[in-house]
Amino acid sequence: LGLKGSEKLAQVRKIKQVSPVKSGLLIVTSYLMQGIVGIVVTIIAALVFVEVAPFAGILLPMGYGQGPGQANNIGMLYETSAGFVGGRSFGLTISTMGFIAAAVGGVIYLNMLVRQGKIKPIDRTDANKPVITSLVEGSDEIPVVESVDKMSIQLAIVGLVYLLTWLFMIGFTALLSVIDSNPLGFVQKSIIPLIWGFNFIVATFMTILVKQIVKLVKKMKLMKRTYTNDFMLNRIAGVAFDFMIIASITAIDIEMISSLGMIVTLLVIGLVGMLSSYFYIRHVTTRVYKDYPDQAFLAFYGNLTGTVSTGISILREMDPNFESPASNDLVIGSTTAIAFGFPVLLITGFIYNEGWYWLYGSLAAMIIIFFGFYYFLMKQPHIKKPGVENTK
Numbered sequence: 003l004g005l006k007g008s009e010k011l012a013q014v015r016k017i018k019q020v021s022p023v024k025s026g027l028l029i030v031t032s033y034l035m036q037g038i039v040g041i042v043v044t045i046i047a048a049l050v051f052v053e054v055a056p057f058a059g060i061l062l063p064m065g066y067g068q069g070p071g072q073a074n075n076i077g078m079l080y081e082t083s084a085g086f087v088g089g090r091s092f093g094l095t096i097s098t099m100g101f102i103a104a105a106v107g108g109v110i111y112l113n114m115l116v117r118q119g120k121i122k123p124i125d126r127t128d129a130n131k132p133v134i135t136s137l138v139e140g141s142d143e144i145p146v147v148e149s150v151d152k153m154s155i156q157l158a159i160v161g162l163v164y165l166l167t168w169l170f171m172i173g174f175t176a177l178l179s180v181i182d183s184n185p186l187g188f189v190q191k192s193i194i195p196l197i198w199g200f201n202f203i204v205a206t207f208m209t210i211l212v213k214q215i216v217k218l219v220k221k222m223k224l225m226k227r228t229y230t231n232d233f234m235l236n237r238i239a240g241v242a243f244d245f246m247i248i249a250s251i252t253a254i255d256i257e258m259i260s261s262l263g264m265i266v267t268l269l270v271i272g273l274v275g276m277l278s279s280y281f282y283i284r285h286v287t288t289r290v291y292k293d294y295p296d297q298a299f300l301a302f303y304g305n306l307t308g309t310v311s312t313g314i315s316i317l318r319e320m321d322p323n324f325e326s327p328a329s330n331d332l333v334i335g336s337t338t339a340i341a342f343g344f345p346v347l348l349i350t351g352f353i354y355n356e357g358w359y360w361l362y363g364s365l366a367a368m369i370i371i372f373f374g375f376y377y378f379l380m381k382q383p384h385i386k387k388p389g390v391e392n393t394k
Contacts, residue, residue, distance in 0.1 A: 019327035020291055020298075025335025027379040028286055029067070030342040032279065032306045034372040036063040037346065039278050041365050043271045051263025055086040057353045057361055058267075062275050063346070065096030066103070069309040070250030071202065073097040076350055079195045084354035088258030094250050095259055095268055096275075101247065103276035104308035108300060108316040115296060121320050156234045163212055167205040171197060193351060203340055203347075243311045279307055289380060297321050297328035305332055345371055 040059030048056040058080070065073035077093025080086040115121045175194050182190060197204070219225045259268065283303045291298035300320055304313030313332055321328065345367070353364040 018293060020331060022331070022334040022338045024290055024379060025302075025331040026338030026342050027375050028283070028290065028302060029306065029335055029339035030346065031286075031372055031375045031379055032283060032302070033063040033067045033339075033343060033346050034368050034375070035278060035282050036066055036275055036306075037349075038365065038368050038372065039274055040271055041361075041368075043274055044267060045361075047263065047267040047270070051261075051267065053087065053261050053263045054267050055080065055084065055089070055354070057084070057364075058086060058089070058092060059271060060350055060353055060364075061089075061093040061096055062271055064350070065093055065098075066100040066275055066279060066307050069100075070094060070097040070246055074250060074253065075198070075201075079350075080354055083195060086354070088255070088264065090253075091255045091258040092264065092268070094254045096272065098251050098254070099268070099272035100275070100307045101312065103272065103279070104304050104312045104316065107276060107280045107307065108304055108319075111296075111300065111303070112316070112319050115320060120296060152231065153234055155229055156231060156238060159212075159230060160235075160238060163205065163209050166212070167201065167208045170208065171201060171204055195351070206337070206340060240311060243309055247309075276307065279303065286379065291328075291331075294326040294328055297326040298331065301328040301332045302335075305336070310336060342375065 037060050040062030041057065042059065043062075044054055044059035045056045047054045061073060061077055061080075064076045073093035073096055074090060077086075077090040079089075080093075081089035086092070112121065175197060178194055178197075179190065216225070216229075220228075259265065280303065283306060284299055287298040287302065288295045297317060297320055301313045301317040304316040306313075310332060314329060317324075317328055317332075324330075349364045349368060352360060354360070
């Protein structure tokens with residue numbers, strides 16, 4: 003998705019778009035809210051069930067907000083480094099429940115909009131229309147069929163970005179290992195596993211770097227044609243998301259989460275996570291996205307319980323042609339959320355350390371950061387009233 007042309011996403015719309023900073027803050031505060039709720043649930047559950055780790059609730063924003071990839075990575079980190087038996091399956095189960103929450107909450111909200119007359123039935127006859135040729139072969143792009151197939155080039159570019167990401171992470175973690183060679187040290191135990199757990203952040207920045215290099219090469223007239231195609235990149239992203247979802251579900255080890263404590267905790271954390279996400283996102287979108295609150299809710303709720311593609315899919319039921327800025331808010335907001343979400347990423351790296359102060363200190367830090375970010379999210383810009391000027 004990061005390789006897509008940003009200039010096409012930034013098309014001028016009739017509705018004024020909310021600041022990307024606000025969208026980023028909405029995403030991060032939702033992560034924090036989910037993390038706080040999840041930790042509270044698992045702290046209580048750990049008092050009753052010995053198999054439940056009190057810090058396991060931090061996997062709620064990993065599974066709901068980040069998706070199965072991060073739920074798997076961080077769950078595995080807790081399973082191998084913190085002794086949380088079944089941590090990987092616990093995280094993947096939460097992410098699966100997140101997709102169910104996205105579908106249930108999204109359908110409920112869409113039905114409410116239908117009853118209010120805000121959604122009209124879509125003419126499905128458009129589905130039989132042929133694909134517009136310009137989508138797959140723009141005027142300045144390489145041909146679809148040449149010596150090398152255009153789809154093969156898209157796959158090669160995506161593969162190149164992942165290769166560069168992997169090489170960078172190998173080199174960076176090797177450097178950190180030289181700095182701190184103690185296997186039980188903070189760097190080896192917390193920082194390096196965290197870097198690999200959030201590899202998508204490195205991949206995102208690597209994608210931005212590749213895009214900037216391509217723009218520079220085109221500006222220098224060394225490249226005359228465009229090699230990436232948004233339509234094909236969307237298809238690759240769709241297949242990758244679908245494969246990831248199916249793979250994450252099949253990777254769940256039922257035996258690891260079959261105990262009564264695990265089942266009860268997962269059911270409670272899934273239900274509480276869905277309800278808290280639904281009402282919090284609804285609360286924010288009605289106040290911040292005043293010109294298009296329904297579209298913003300559908301996009302962000304789908305994303306913050308599933309993935310970006312889930313949010314886009316739900317949004318299309320109300321806004322099939324993306325006439326509102328909601329889809330753009332989701333894409334750009336996800337990028338700005340990386341910077342704001344850095345404290346949350348750090349917390350996942352040491353919340354599981356021995357000592358009650360790590361757990362409760364992390365929870366307190368998340369609460370403080372949440373209210374700080376929430377203040378700036380809900381703060382309305384000062385608008386100077388017309389006609390009120392200095393009369394001196």
